[in-house]
Amino acid sequence: MGILRLAHIDVRTPDLDLAAAYYSEVMGLQTVQRSADTVYFKCWDEEDHHSLRMRYHPRAGMDSFTFRVEAEDDLHEFERKVEAYGCPTTRVSRGEAVGQGESIRFEVPSGQIMELVWDIEKTGNILGKHNPRPTPPPDLPGIAPPRMDHMLVNAEEVAESASFFQEVLGMRMTEQVLDGNGHQLGVWLAGRTNSPHDIAIVNGPNGALHHWAYWLDDWDHIRKAADTLAYNGVQIDQGPTRHGVTRGNTIYFFDPLGIRNEVFTGGYWVDPDTEIITWTEDNFGKGLFYYENVVSQRFLRMHT
Numbered sequence: 544m545g546i547l548r549l550a551h552i553d554v555r556t557p558d559l560d561l562a563a564a565y566y567s568e569v570m571g572l573q574t575v576q577r578s579a580d581t582v583y584f585k586c587w588d589e590e591d592h593h594s595l596r597m598r599y600h601p602r603a604g605m606d607s608f609t610f611r612v613e614a615e616d617d618l619h620e621f622e623r624k625v626e627a628y629g630c631p632t633t634r635v636s637r638g639e640a641v642g643q644g645e646s647i648r649f650e651v652p653s654g655q656i657m658e659l660v661w662d663i664e665k666t667g668n669i670l671g672k673h674n675p676r677p678t679p680p681p682d683l684p685g686i687a688p689p690r691m692d693h694m695l696v697n698a699e700e701v702a703e704s705a706s707f708f709q710e711v712l713g714m715r716m717t718e719q720v721l722d723g724n725g726h727q728l729g730v731w732l733a734g735r736t737n738s739p740h741d742i743a744i745v746n747g748p749n750g751a752l753h754h755w756a757y758w759l760d761d762w763d764h765i766r767k768a769a770d771t772l773a774y775n776g777v778q779i780d781q782g783p784t785r786h787g788v789t790r791g792n793t794i795y796f797f798d799p800l801g802i803r804n805e806v807f808t809g810g811y812w813v814d815p816d817t818e819i820i821t822w823t824e825d826n827f828g829k830g831l832f833y834y835e836n837v838v839s840q841r842f843l844r845m846h847t
């Protein structure tokens with residue numbers, strides 16, 4: 544049993560038209576479905592129904608984030624384990640959410656709402672499964688990432704959250720940042736993927752979303768993404784640069800309503816027996832942004 548990977552993020556935005564224009568034209572996501580108050584998006588190479596749900600709400604923020612489990616029976620097992628840890632769970636039945644069947648929901652120790660699901664409607668990528676082309680049409684608008692990659696939430700007690708994700712949910716820690724007293728300031732965790740992180744948890748206010756990131760295939764696409772962002776007047780937070788942690792190449796920027804996005808590539812391949820990498824607080828600047836070696840206060844303190 545286990546947590547496979549990030550499936551979708553559900554967020555609120557105070558201007559749905561503006562957000563929808565940005566996520567479709569500048570980020571270059573596919574619009575899957577739209578109603579008066581909700582839009583569903585996916586990336587061109589994603590097989591699931593959607594990876595992002597945005598709904599209108601006067602205050603921007605995250606409703607929940609959803610991971611897919613490996614097998615149907617895992618839901619029962621995780622329900623038992625999460626309850627045993629002391630987090631009450633609720634069942635969302637088939638038909639209550641668009642694009643997926645039954646799921647379980649609970650509040651993680653740092654206050655965000657997490658959902659686990661197995662039954663996801665598979666609508667396929669835009670290439671199809673019959674003699675597919677290896678690339679999407681060259682005229683897709685915007686950055687057009689092939690898929691969502693990871694997300695980062697804040698936690699007041701990083702160690703408590705980290706142990707929940709490791710002990711209860713069975714995720715693997717790949718990297719950690721420790722303060723001078725050996726307390727965790729940040730942890731990077733992987734599901735059944737070979738990625739250095741599907742979710743990271745960094746010290747900050749409980750309940751907050753720091754960012755989510757889209758995968759790009761190489762560094763040159765990061766450069767092109769920077770051009771697209773600058774051309775469209777998007778506020779860049781940091782980069783293009785490289786993380787020391789994960790070794791990934793990155794740019795952080797803000798959507799028009801102030802939610803932070805990232806595009807990410809590179810990093811390394813993680814196997815189940817890969818040893819944990821530890822950073823000390825005095826090297827956190829390089830861990831965050833290897834070239835700049837800065838612990839940017841805007842980067843650490845701004846969140847949704």
Ligand code: M3P
Nearest residue numbers: 695729745753786788789
């Ligand atoms: C990443 C990443 C913070 C670190 C962020 C790191 C907020 O986003 O992809 O490795 O301290």
Ligand code: FE
Nearest residue numbers: 693695756805
């Ligand atoms: Fe990130």
